[in-house]
Amino acid sequence: QERKKLVFATEGTFPPFNMTRPNGELYGFELDLLAEVAKRADFDYEVIAQAWDGMIQGLVDGKYDAVIDSVTITEKRLEVVDFSLPYTTGGSTFAVMKETGLELPGTGTFVDLDDTAATERAVAAIAEVLAGKTVGVHVATIQADFLNQYLADKGVTIRTYQTGPEVYQDLMNGRLDAGMASVTNISAFLEKNVETAMATGPSFKGGVMGRGSAIVVQKGNAELADKLSAALKSMSDDGTLEKLSNQWFGMVVTPKL
Amino acid sequence: MGDLALLGFGPDGWGLALLRAGLLTLAVSVAAFLCGLVLGTGIAWARIAGNWPLRKLAEAYTVIFRGVPDILVIYLFYFGGRQVVTAIGTALGLPGPFDISGFLAGMLAIGLISSANQSEVLRGAYQAVPKGTIEAGRVVGMTRITLFRRVIAPQAMVTAIPGMGNQWQSVIKESALVSVTGLVETMRQVSVAAGTTQEHFLFYAAGAVIYLIITTLSDQVFRLAEKRSLRGHAGGGI
Amino acid sequence: MDTGFLSTIFVQLLKGVPLTLNLGVLALLGGGCLALVLNLLRVTRTGNAVASAYVFVFRGTPLLIQIFMIYYGLAGFGFIRQSVLWPFLREPYWCGLLALILNDAAYTSEILRGGLRAVPKGAVEAGRVSGMTRLAILHRITLPIAFRQALPAYSNEVISILKATALVSTITLMEVTGIARAAVSETWRAVEIFLCAAAIYLALSLLVTRLTAWAERRLSPWQFGESP
Amino acid sequence: MSLPPTALSITGLRKRFGANEVLRGIDLTAQDGDVISLIGASGSGKSTLLRCIPMLEVPDAGTVSVGADSVSPKGGRLSRAEEAVARRMRGHLGFVFQNFNLWPHRTVLQNVVEAPLFVQNRSRAEAVDEAMVLLEKVGLTDKRDAWPAHLSGGQQQRVAIARALAQHPRAILFDEPTSALDPELVGEVLKVIRSLAEEGRTMLIVTHEMGFAREVSSRVVFLHQGLVEEDGTPAQVFGNPGSDRCRAFISGHFDRNR
Amino acid sequence: MSLPPTALSITGLRKRFGANEVLRGIDLTAQDGDVISLIGASGSGKSTLLRCIPMLEVPDAGTVSVGADSVSPKGGRLSRAEEAVARRMRGHLGFVFQNFNLWPHRTVLQNVVEAPLFVQNRSRAEAVDEAMVLLEKVGLTDKRDAWPAHLSGGQQQRVAIARALAQHPRAILFDEPTSALDPELVGEVLKVIRSLAEEGRTMLIVTHEMGFAREVSSRVVFLHQGLVEEDGTPAQVFGNPGSDRCRAFISGHFDRNR
Ligand SMILES: Nc1ncnc2c1ncn2[C@@H]1O[C@H](COP(=O)(O)OP(=O)(O)OP(=O)(O)O)[C@@H](O)[C@H]1O
Ligand SMILES: Nc1ncnc2c1ncn2[C@@H]1O[C@H](COP(=O)(O)OP(=O)(O)OP(=O)(O)O)[C@@H](O)[C@H]1O
Ligand SMILES: [Mg+2]
């Protein structure tokens, strides 16, 4: 008896979450994660590559059943689609070039945006250093929301880019003084540029930083969302999720569900 | 610059993938351009020789397909096309499910955009044909078709070919937009490779080279056509 | 459809129109001048080679790649970052405009070349025997006739430059498409937002179409049976 | 005995350009074998009249008949049906334009065989053979593969004449067919026209060369202010013109050639 | 007494198109006030010779002088310096093309005032006044705002003549200036040319109208096979031509106008 395959879409260009081999094969943290989820939830699936433009429209139109592409849960997105439980909640921080000598206070600490007092203190300290400087960020991300909400009115110029990697490119070219991105993303960048660049400032979580990344399903497809969430929960419970995180990121960016 | 081995044909090289993507770019472009040429000729003809409603219709078509950003046309074809096809299929009582392939949607979308542009190029070229030579064709009793085929088209070529060359180039580059439909053409392959390896420049440069190769080859075709079209021509130039 | 959302988006997108127009108009002006120079170069052998190579490269590669190369590529060279040009090249606006101008020039020069072909040889000879200089012939005879012949093809170029300005959104400039894309990744309501953007572009290109139709009549009244 | 067939007939033809009424009611008939010269001042509407016959200019009023076909357009436009009739009429007409209008993208020979091959669907061998005979007649065999742009004015005019003849038209309309020809060639064209007339073909010739008109034509028509002012044999019109205007016009020529 | 100034001189002029050597060593000089008619068969190279003078066709060998300027191009190309001299020469020449070559994008009046305004930088009022006088002379005042495409053949030719005269050139080159004109207008052009000759202007006129050539010219030149075969007064050339070829050529005309 044949079971219907679930179709997942991903971009295949976002290391180390999802990447493509020259022969078109997809691999990465999210692919491994999905394999495990499928095993536990007991479904057949295939993954197709799809450009980011049109990714969600395709989902809404039913060209595929779910999207797994490091998508962060936000209120606005919830109006259009539904999410599973989150599988990463790594914070966000800043990257700078070493030669500029710029350094932010609070490196290595965590700041929870739900804790208003702590947030204000941390932001004030950063703003002092960044005033008059330009910070780049990937457009319409949680990091962009953060910058707009906390730093835009404190003399920091914010410049938004259509893709993540371009932020680093301009950082290296000297057009930006700092870039902001998720810790996972920045660590991938630093892997190649450890000589010249570094991460700095505290790691922000909670609040506008959202509730982490999750698998996206069509609005109202609770059945699938629940199935995926249950599998993720069991992976979190038995430590598989943490193991995968360590394997791909060298640190734990996954939540305790 | 990154590691050139990444562009090779080994198991870790992207050479083969890029080659395949290049061929797909070529295939989509050729199909779209020809589709645009056929439609564009018709539209130009309607605008020049059609009656009032036909002319206005052709004008509206041109305005819309030239004016709406290409990406949206592709969106509408890819996402809307499926609904249309399904509706038609269901109405005909055919068993589903229905879908429109990415290739077909992309080709049609780019072809339609291009047809609007090509019709303008052709219309301009038609107007540059000396009226006397058209009259000379009419007085020998040529039908519209013969007149077009034997007198107007060969002369209009002279002005049209550079403009059509432009259109062909645009089509090649617009073909990059069909990646939203899931087709892995050059631009998509380049961004996949660049994203995965984090070697942006290497792969964008490689992409530029692929486009230049396609251009060079197709330019030869246009150059040849141009040479042919110029036979006997004693036009200006600076 | 959600009209409240549509109107908010529409207003938001309208804020991008000035930048879109600014880039479009300046790109056409700069590109037009450069295209003319390229065609003038074609008189000599080396000039012709230079012009051909230029057109080959800039017409042969996607504008997106050109924008990337100018914005990220040039900046990758240390000496450019030290040079006097850096204050300009540092700015996304100037990089975007430069890319648009260079690209437009390649296309426009081809269109102009087609138009020049259609200039009757006799009209140029009549100018030469009346003792006109090359420049005078160009400005009084060749260009008016050529431009008129090239106008329909050129209106294509005007519209496509207008649409091409959308690509500078990739280098952080927030014109209509930049705003639209930001709104899409924020709200994920691609169809509604792009429809609004489409309406704006459609209105702009309708304007261009009207203008070129008017110019066609203005520039070649002899084909429409009007007297001055 | 029945009346001879009317090869060409024009009645009540009117044509205006804007405020300028060029033709104000022209009547003209020609039988098979007639050679009619059309004379008149520059700008008097001779070319316009000629161009109205194959409907290159659509008249505002009046009727044009060629053989059995007849068109009476209204309001300066042809309906679809009229257009079809006009095309059939054109198939029986040859036309030599005042400014030649050769096809610049075709060689001399190709210009001549174009209509036989692509309108009348004759065989290529036959069309080429005949074209070569015609080119021989106008002295252009050595230019058969030249482009029109590389020909002298007179050579272009001769190609235009050969092109019109290649169609075997029932009636031929010549608009100043000898304007660019030297005296010898004018003599040749005269011979060609005479032999065509003997074959029974009808010719309508606009010309400024009164000597030529006198030699070639069976009838001379003088156009003035949009109307036919004189219509008669060459002897009548040149020898004893009815109107002062015509006399003045003609004297300009014969004065100098006295 | 010094020799009269040479307005125009051509020596050893050669021009070939591919294998076809059209001009094979032409010598010709004209003094101020000379009116020279250039006659010869169609295709004999008359237009080519005329076009070589302002270097519209660059000769393969030979020298062309206009007043004090002189150019001797080599190998069918002009150097930059020669191009400058040629342009200066053109400033002293008027040219009426065989096929008129009016500027299609300018009205009749604009065609005539173009060179005075934009080459000679005369004042607009003066240029327009003079243009109107010229248009009056050729009978076209009512067409001043018409487009060339809307003119009859003869009207276009007259605009071309007016355009050439508006430049006040020292020498004027006419290529069949009366080919499209009716007898009356030919008479007018004859008058204009005579009055210009009296002013001391030099004219070189290609024509097929032997009657006109006889009336207008002080000298007639017969071109044959790329060489000057006859050169003399009209009486000499028409009355008693030296070569058989010339006699045969001319007789074609005078036979018909007997
Ligand atoms: N651009 C050209 N290329 C090749 N051959 C040419 C070119 N121009 C003229 N010829 C040839 O040169 C010869 C002389 O031409 P030209 O126009 O000077 O003759 P013409 O004496 O003015 O004749 P006509 O009285 O018919 O105007 C002709 O045989 C013509 O075919
Ligand atoms: N397309 C047009 N638009 C406006 N007026 C025109 C047009 N064609 C011709 N005319 C005018 O109509 C009149 C008659 O022109 P037509 O060409 O019939 O004269 P013609 O008798 O052939 O003169 P010619 O002997 O000079 O060739 C002229 O005054 C001319 O200006
Ligand atoms: Mg006429």
Ligand SMILES: [Mg+2]
């Ligand atoms: Mg000639």
